Amino acid sequence: KTMNKPASEEAFLLRLPDDVADEVRRAIRAGEQLDLDLLFGPEPKDAHAARPATFCVGGTELPATLSSLPTVVEVQKSLDNYTFFKSNVNGTGTVRQVIDVAHNLDDLPSKAEQPDGLTPPMNNIRHLKWRKRVPRDPRMVEQVELELEALVKGVPPPVLTELIDEEEEVTDDEEDEPMPPLDADGATDGGHTDISCPPALAGRLPGNSAACSSAACSSAAHESPGACGLVGATVESGGTRIKLFPQQPAGKVAPAQPRPSIQTHVTPPDPRAAAAAAARVEAEARAREDAEAREREEAAARERAEAE
Known part of the structure; x- marks a missing residue:
């Protein structure tokens, strides 16, 4: 308490050895005067090290350390051990520090912040709270949510549906005949060039007449190349031999090309494998x-060893 700062209430957690704790409890219950004192040592050079202290009880000095709790603990008071009310410690009613007392200095925590809380669920809470989270697949999260909703409603869980597009290879029944080798002028033997052409385009080639080599054609010549449009007909015009593509007879529709098939594979989820x-x-x-x-x-x- 000073002139500019009024007295304030400070609360901390005190951990004593079993024999010392029993003596302190007996004295408090009996209403006896107990000589207790707490002396803090200098601040350690290492910011992550606990602050040393000395705890005096009944003329006996014991080593102690001051460290911080990994969690915030709320403080409550009671005057009759029946009714509890929140204590206004530091204006917040919480405890953030703990003083550990032991008979041997090696039994005291050495770090400024303890890894464990006060209750069993808070064991190793510092490591669990700030650990690196494993990335979750959004699709897996959605599937787990659907399964939980199904379990709550009492219906079978949904299944995973996967669509697979399988493309079927389409091969021609007839292969194109290899073209004869070309000479230096770009023509085949006899000064002719073989060209495969549909009948609709054959009439646009140069030449006024053409000879038809199809066995099914009765005409020896046509005014335009490929006028008969017969299957397998070969016409000759202007030094160019033209082989006609097979043509569907009138009234018939060409078969449609097969479409890629889509197969649906239903795979039931395996919660145990995912877990x-x-x-x-x-x-x-x-x-x-x-x-x-x-x-x-x-x-x-x-680093501490080098500093020492």
């Missing part, structure tokens, strides 16, 4: 984090 995979990923991530934490601790220990 096992997630557990493996979680274990690997935790092992990596533990290894990194050990490396950091070893590096800090080496």
Whole structure:
């Protein structure tokens, strides 16, 4: 308490050895005067190290350390052990620090922040709270939500549906005949060039007459090449031999090309396999984090040893 700052209430958690704790409890219940004192040492050079202190009880000095809790603890008071009310400690009613007392200095925590909380669920909470999260697949999350909704409604869970597009290869029944080798002028033997052409385009080629070599054609010549339009007909015009493509007779429709087939494969989900995979990923991530934490601790220990 000073002239500019009024007295304030400070609360902290005090952990004592079993024999000392029993003596303090007995004295409090009996209403006896107990000589308690707490002396803090200098601030450590390492910011991550706990602050040393000395706890005096009944003339006995015990080593102690001051460290921070990984969680925020709410403080409540009671005057009759029946009715509790919230304490206005530091204006917030919370406790953030703990003082550990032991008979041996080696039994005290050495870090400025403890890894565990006060209750069993808070065991190793510092590591669990700030661990690296494993990325989740949005599709897997959506599937799990659908399965949970199905379980709540009492209906079978939905299944995963996958569409596979299988393209069928379409091969021609007739292969094009190889063209004869061309000479230096770009023509075949006899000064003719073989061209495969549909009958509709054959009439546009130069030449006023053409000889038809089709056995089914009774005309020896036509006014325009390919006028008969018979299957397998070969016409000759202007030094060019033209082989006609097969043509469908009138009244018949050409068969349609086969379309790519779409097959649906229904794969039921396996929750156990998904849970096992997630557990493996979680274990690997935790092992990596533990290894990194050990490396950091070893590096800090080496730095402290060098400083000493």
